[in-house]
Amino acid sequence: MTTVKERETIQEQFKERMNEDELLNCMRCGFCLPSCPTYIESGFQESHSPRGRIALMKAVVDGLIEPDEDVEKSLNMCLGCRACEPVCPSGVNYGHLLEEARDIINQNKKHSLPVRTVRKAVFDGLFPHQERMRTLTGLIGFYQRSGLQKAVRSTGMMKLLPDSLSSMEKVLPEIPTRKEMKNRPTYLPAKPEKRKRVAFFSGCLMDTMFMKTNDATMKLLQLSGCEIVIPENQACCGALHGHSGEKDSAKDLAKRNIKxxxxxxxxxxxxxxGGCGAFLIDYDHLLKDDAEWSERAKDFSGKLKDFTSILAELEFHKMKLKLPHQVVTYQDSCHLRNVMKTSSEPRRLLKAIKDIDYREMKNADSCCGSAGIYNIVESEMSMQILDTKMKNAKATGAVTIVTANPGCLLQMKLGIEREGLSDKVRAVHIADLLLEAVEG
Structure with a gap:
């Protein structure tokens, strides 16, 4: 609960930092409402819609309401999927407004000691340091391989956790060894001939927990004629920080990556x-007020491209791609679609695979409920959204659900586990499926 002084400070910061022109761009037309998962799943509560949240921000700026717990709850309930942006006739940059508002609240609110401790450990102590990420994921790998996981499950200890967390433990990917995580390439030649020279953003979780997907991606790029450089001194993209009210830390990580x-x-x-790509491509906005870094950020953002886009550009879909007959559907990564504007390319690649039956899922462009750590901090709403998503996925009859983001991948695996379909349906990253198709 915020104190009176904290609310006064937050209100003053809203007046100083919120982009009032952007707030006024919202015409309250309601075009965003059908695209907002939290508005729909909350029973059409206006305060859980993009239009409603913008109205709350504007009311705080104008001094009509205080930035109290109800305002904070409304902002925290937002997935940040940005599905409202493509359908907005005024072109409101809702995601930028949301991140600014969250940052103001979090930087001027005194959290409890446990919350401060966890936030410091995660945002300062873990994600900016890749070696620590390797250590943590290495411990998870030890847990999986040592027999400890089997022992813990057999004792029923997982039942002490909330359902979503105990199910999440079941769907974690097989973690590579610490030695494998440390032995990463910095350069890979094109095969057979060089057509493009690209740099690969390997990420923090992607190059540890999802390392095999990174390897699959780089192999696909090589086969498409890409010479690849992988900078050793790159860092976490900063998305988790930026979405959680840690904007200064996000800026520091952005500068490390640009350099x-x-x-x-x-x-x-x-x-x-998709989540990393969307935040990386927004570096030009993140650093727009920094005279030293704004142009450098613009150059960086201008070169960002999802791997499916370059595969499509280099006509990878014309290669011989084949899989055993199966029904396949695709779940959009919100940020890949809504921010990076990439939606047709993954579908084109999937439809090029011989012998699969591709079926479009109803509302494939709607969020699955993962949204970074949303499925942990807002578990009830996340699972409600996931249940709707799984209903649509099951309706396709698909045995393979394809995604393009690690959070989406774990969320869809979680949905499959919750539906009791683990022996019939799988979720897979598109890079891994395309490599299967090449090898097939």
């Missing part, structure tokens, strides 16, 4: 995680 990539003389900077 790591800017002298490589590459055609593109390639990502394979």
């Amino acid at each position: 790591a990539f800017e002298d490589l003389q590459v055609d593109y900077i390639i990502t394979n995680a």
